Amino acid sequence: MAGGRPREFDVDEALDQAVRVFWQRGYEGAALSDLTEAMGINRPSLYAAFGNKESLFRKALDHYTDQKAVHVRDALDEPTARAAAERMLRGAVEVSTQPGCPAGCLSLQGGLAMGEDAVATRERLADWRRSGEAGLRDRFERAKADGDLPADVDAADLAKFVVLVAQGISVQAADGVDRERLHRMVDIALTSWPA
Amino acid sequence: MAGGRPREFDVDEALDQAVRVFWQRGYEGAALSDLTEAMGINRPSLYAAFGNKESLFRKALDHYTDQKAVHVRDALDEPTARAAAERMLRGAVEVSTQPGCPAGCLSLQGGLAMGEDAVATRERLADWRRSGEAGLRDRFERAKADGDLPADVDAADLAKFVVLVAQGISVQAADGVDRERLHRMVDIALTSWPA
DNA sequence: CAGGTTGTTGACCGTTCGGTACAGAATCGG
DNA sequence: CCGATTCTGTACCGAACGGTCAACAACCTG
Structure with a gap:
């Protein structure tokens, strides 16, 4: 044919740059001119290849999920629930303080609150955050069945707590806290791990 | 004279409404028309009374600090370091899930990442977040001097951890988690409290 | 080389953005 | 009652926003 x-x-590579811009500026703060400039392409090329701004995001x-946030998936393969939690949190520290990338994580930098016309994107980000938690909860349920976690712990609560700490880490990283201090935060968080 | x-x-009352709009939409997501409509005033009145958008924010x-985030200050008056931490966290839960207010807290909903022209506001929010931590750290230092906290704990790290959890709570609240579950998160976080 | 197809380029679209100029209305001191 | 002062309402400003049109360039198949 054609x-x-x-x-x-x-x-x-263009997507790499788009990730960087959204990561640094947020969904609404990233203007199309910022995106095209960073991606090294013109506006119509962007629209032809990726659709509109929402679709590009x-x-x-x-x-970002495949390339940067791999720890969210990989953590589930750890042999113990505690190792899974630790990998999740250490991964959050590493990603949020990666040299050459904006501080924090895209799922929060992208934006928590947005204008009325970006409600769909806000909800998409919220779903993204919730999905990581769901995987962890299932992993912890399995750990309970295996006897790896005590039967009286609430897997859903524990997963939510781990994700909550990971999000706190991202916020702190966005505010300029360095790696070592964030790893110490992980240390503190994990001292509450159920025996 | 005049x-x-x-x-x-x-x-x-107008500021109340402005807080609500920024809280729900974020700094960049809040358009001036959203603000004037919610505040019930015209644009020139807004500019005469509050300056420009950045100044209004x-x-x-x-x-917001005086009216909603009082727990950040009041926590420091608690008799023990642990009580201070708990009040800080319970307060974060309450504020972030207040009926009639947007979920989450203004200091995060306002925005983590922003466009180039809003860097000053982003930094102002980051400073706001850091200031709460500073107060708590000083409180914990005092607690160490009083023997209320073990001498080997790092007051700065502990304060940062408490604030980190509070921020995680706000994110979770923004994603729709209800009060009871967030209070359980506080329970988990406090099990790591130094003996 | 011709015809169809797809990407690149630059100029441009309507809309919305934050911010103002200006005229009228309401209060003050004298 | 009058001038000075301050707020309100409408209408408007230039700039930036997300998104698109139309001409041209580079590739495929036949």
Whole structure:
């Protein structure tokens, strides 16, 4: 069938830059001119390849999930519930303080509160945050069945607490706290781990 | 000297509404038309009374500090360090889930990441968050001197951890978690309290 | 090389943004 | 009652926003 002029930019590299801009400026704070400049492409190229701004953010968030927030998935493979929690939290520290990336995590920097026209994006981010918690809760349920966690602990509460701490870490990182101090926060959080 | 036409609106009530709008929409997501509509005044009245948008946000944040975030100050008056921490966290839960107010707290809903032109406001919010931590740290230092806290605990780290949990609570509240569950999060966080 | 297809480019669209100018209305001191 | 002063309402400003049109360039198939 068809040929057509080949794309002059790499979609993944462009998404990398889009992630960076959204990460640093937030969804609403990231202007299209910021995005196109960072991605090194013109506006129509952006729209042809990624749709509109909301759709670009969706793709950037997926990209971020696969590339930066891998600890959210990988933590579930740890042999114990405690190791899973620790990997989750250490991963949050590392991602939130990665050199060359904006401080904090995209899921919070993207935006908690937004204008009326961005409600869908706000809800998408909230869902993203909740999804990490769901995986952890299932993992902790399994740990209870395995006897890895005491039967009287509430897996849902524990998962929520771990995610809550991870989010606190991201906020602190956004406010400029360095890696070592954040790892000490993880130490403190984990001292409450159920025996 | 002077007389002048009297103001037809109450400044504090207008600030109440401004706080609500910024709280729900964030600094950038709150359009001036949203603000004037909620405050029940016209644009020139807003500018005459509060200056520009950034200045209005500053005043709204002060208003919020005095009226909603009182637990941040009051916690320091508690007799023990642990009671201070608990009051801080319980207060965060209450404020973040207050009926009739947006979920979460203004210091995070206001915005973590912003566009280039709002850097000053972003930094102001970050300073606000840090200031609460500073008060708590001083309180914990005093507790160490009093023997209320063990000598080997790091007051700065402990204060940072408490604030970190409070911020996590606000994020969770923004994502729709209810009061009881958040109070259980406080329970978990406090099990790591130094003996 | 011709025709179809797809990407790039630059100029441009309507809308909304934060912020103001100006005229009228309400109060003061004299 | 009068001038000075301050607030209110409408209408408006330039700039920036997200999004698109139309001409051109680069590739495919035949």
